[in-house]
Amino acid sequence: MRLRVVTKNITQTLALSKIIAREADAFRRTNRNHALVIGLTGGLGSGKTAFVQGFAKALGIREKVRSPSFLIIKRYIIPKQRGALFHIDCFRLKGHRELTALGFDEILQDPTHIVMIEWAERVRTFLPRQTLWVTFRNAPHRNWRCIMFHTAA
Numbered sequence: 001m002r003l004r005v006v007t008k009n010i011t012q013t014l015a016l017s018k019i020i021a022r023e024a025d026a027f028r029r030t031n032r033n034h035a036l037v038i039g040l041t042g043g044l045g046s047g048k049t050a051f052v053q054g055f056a057k058a059l060g061i062r063e064k065v066r067s068p069s070f071l072i073i074k075r076y077i078i079p080k081q082r083g084a085l086f087h088i089d090c091f092r093l094k095g096h097r098e099l100t101a102l103g104f105d106e107i108l109q110d111p112t113h114i115v116m117i118e119w120a121e122r123v124r125t126f127l128p129r130q131t132l133w134v135t136f137r138n139a140p141h142r143n144w145r146c147i148m149f150h151t152a153a
């Protein structure tokens with residue numbers, strides 16, 4: 001699957017991430033044996049964290065989602081449901097072992113989890129084949145972003 005969307009401001013990116021969140025949430029309930037993983041790639045300021053913010057809001061998470069750069073992994077309970085949303089930032093990651101030490105492998109194994117990873121290309125080889133990849137690029141105008149979705153399956 002490949003899909004390219006251009007958003008013209010942050011409001012459109014938030015709206016898009018909400019639609020994806022609803023689909024992802026429904027998909028999560030289907031038969032799976034590991035977490036639903038969304039790999040976010042693209043430069044600084046390209047909109048990765050904004051996308052997670054809209055996504056979390058659509059799941060009913062009230063807590064303000066911030067860039068987890070220093071924490072690396074942040075966990076949000078999804079209200080009224082089993083499971084949690086994990087927001088991971090690999091920007092400052094020194095190696096996969098750092099994630100393993102924080103319980104990354106167990107997080108990926110739980111089918112009730114949704115795991116969103118910024119700078120996910122840095123841990124690509126550790127992610128499930130069914131990962132949904134979302135790539136952010138700047139577009140000709142200042143507030144435009146080109147957002148590409150692709151999956152291997």
Ligand SMILES: Nc1ncnc2c1ncn2[C@@H]1O[C@H](COP(=O)(O)OP(=O)(O)O)[C@@H](O)[C@H]1O
Nearest residue numbers: 007009010013044045046047048049050143145
């Ligand atoms: N179309 C757009 N989509 C997302 N963010 C946008 C857009 N236009 C402008 N912005 C701004 O770009 C910045 C994106 O920041 P952020 O989501 O933290 O990026 P990243 O996590 O990729 O470093 C925010 O300041 C946001 O307001």
Ligand SMILES: [Mg+2]
Nearest residue numbers: 048049067118
């Ligand atoms: Mg970010």
